[in-house]
Amino acid sequence: MIFQKSISRTDRYEKSPETAWQIVDGKAVVLDRREGELIHFNDLGARIWEELDPSKSFGDLVRILGREFEAPQETLEKDVRKFIARLEKMELIRKCGGT
C-alpha cells in the first residue's frame, strides 16, 4: 500500500478534535465533522476507539485488548496496527508521542 507509515509499540495517539462520538448498539459511531461523515466501528473497533488516549501507548492498547478478546497476541497486534494506521489516514486520530 502506498504511503504506509510504521507504528512502534511506544507510539501514542489522540482523537482528532474534529470528531464527536457515541457508543450506539455496542458500536462506536464517530462523527467526522471535517469530512461531514458518520462512521461506525464493530465491537473491536469500538473498544480500540474507546481506549485511544494520549496516556496509553500502542503497546498498552494491545495489552488491554488482549485481556478482553480471545485471540492470539500476534493476530491481535496485527489487526490493531492495521486499524490504527487506517484511522490515522482518515485523520480521525493523530500521533501525539512516541518514536
Added chain:
Amino acid sequence: MEDHDEAYRAWKTAGLKGRTLLHLDAHIDFKWILPDPESLLQEKSIKHIESKLHEQPFWSLQGKNCEDRIHLGNYIHQAIREEIISEFIWIYPDDPDVKSQARAVGRMLQDVSLPMPNLFHLKQTEPGFFTGIFCGIPFTAAPWSALAKIHPSGKILLNIDLDFCVIQSLYGPDYPFGNLQQPSFWLSPEDFTQTLARTPFAPEMITLAYSIEEGYTPMELKFLGRELAGRLVGTLSLQEEQQFFLLKRECTEHHLERKEEIVKKLETLNAEPPSAAVSFALAKAFAGQSQWEKARRHYETAVQIDPSYRSTYNHAGPILWDRKQFAAAESSYAKMKKLDPNHPDSRLFEIKKQMRRKEWDEAVWLGKKMLEEGMDSLGVRLLTGEAYFRLKRYPEAWSLLSADNGKYFQDLRYLDFLWLKVKTAKQLNKLDDELNGYHHLRQWIPQNAGIHASLALLYLKKQNGYKARKHAWKAIKNWILGLGGPMARWKCRREVLS
C-alpha cells in the same frame, strides 16, 4: 419584523404545531438545511441513524446546528421539520405575463427540491397553479389572483413579506429585487387588505417582514409595511392615512410639477410630529432637486426617529454595483454620501472604486486607514486583503484574512473571504491552511466537484493516498450527480414536476 426568519422564531415561541402556512412572498424562503450532526449521535440505534441519513441522500455535516443555520431564505424548511407547518401554501405576485411567471415558479420549485427530489411530487393543474407534496407535506403554489381558489384546512399562519407588494415579475431582469431604478409597488396595502377580507381566512397569527436589509424592499417603500400592518389590525390614525396616501402618490407620480406639490403637502404634514418615513421621502425628494441642506436635515430626522433608515440599503447603490451597473451605482453612492458623509459604506465604496480601476496601492491605503480608525469589518478585510493579494504582498494579505476565527460566517460575503484565504494560503505554501480552507468551503458548498478535486491534489501532496483517492472519487461522483450536475437536473425534472 425586519428579517422574515423572525417569523419562525415567533411561531416557535408561541409553541405552534400542525398549522397551515399561507406564505405571501416574492420568494419561496425554502432552502435545504443540512442535518444537525450532533443530533445524529443522540439516536437510539444505528438503524435510526441510517433511517435519518436515508432521508438526506445529499447530506453533509456542518459544525453549526440547524438553528444556527436558519436565515431568511430557509426558515420554512426548519418549520416543516419541527412540524410547526403541516400544509404549505405559497401565494406569489401576479404578473401580466402568466406563462413567464409560471415558468419562473416551476424553475424555483425544481431548484428547491434538488437535494431530495423524492420528497417532492408536484403537478401543474393550470398555468401557474402547482399542487402536490412538498418536502412530505401538502403544498400549493398559486398567484395572488387565484387566492379565492385556495381552500386551506386547519389553523392558518399568515406570513407576509413586504416585497410581495413590490416585486411583480419573478422572471424580471432585477429579480430577486424590485425595480432598481424606479422603486414602486404593484399592489397597494388597501387592495391587499380588501382582497384578503373577501376570503374566509381568519389567521391565527400574522407575521409581516420588511426585508430591507438584503435590498429586496427599497427603503423608500418601507412605509407600505407600516400601512399594511395598520390596515390589517385596523389601527391607522387619520394623520397616518393622509401621510400614506401622499407617500404613495409621491412614489408613483412622474409629473414634475405635481410631484413638487405633493412634496410641499408632505412637508406641511410632517411638521408636528415628524415621521421617519415622511422625513426619508422628503430627504430623497430634496436630494433629487439638489437642495442638499434641506435633504440632509430631513435624512438626519428620519435616522433619529428610526435608526434603521441608516441601512446599507438606504439607496440602490449596493445592488446596482453587484449587478455591474457601475455608473448608476456611483451616482447613487455620490448622492448618499452627500446625505450621510460618514457612512462606513461610502468609505468601503471608495475602496471598491479604486479596485475596479486596479489602483491596488490606493485601495490598500484606504483599507488600512479604515482599520486604523476602528472600522473593522469583513468587507474592509476582504477588500484590503484582495488588494494586497493583487500586489502579490501575500504575507500582509494573510495577516488580514487569518484573523477571522469564523466570526464573520453570517456575512453574505464570507464565501468570497474563504476563497481568498485559500488562494493566499496556496501562494504562501501553507499546505495545512489551504487544506483547512477547502474543508471549510466544502461545508458551505457540499457538492462541489472542484473543491473535492483540489482536496484530492492537496492530500496527494501530503502523501495521504487514502484521502486523495476518496476526494478524487467524490469529485467525479459530484460532477455527475451533484447539485447542478447534468444528472441531477434531469432526475429532478423527471421526478418533481410531472
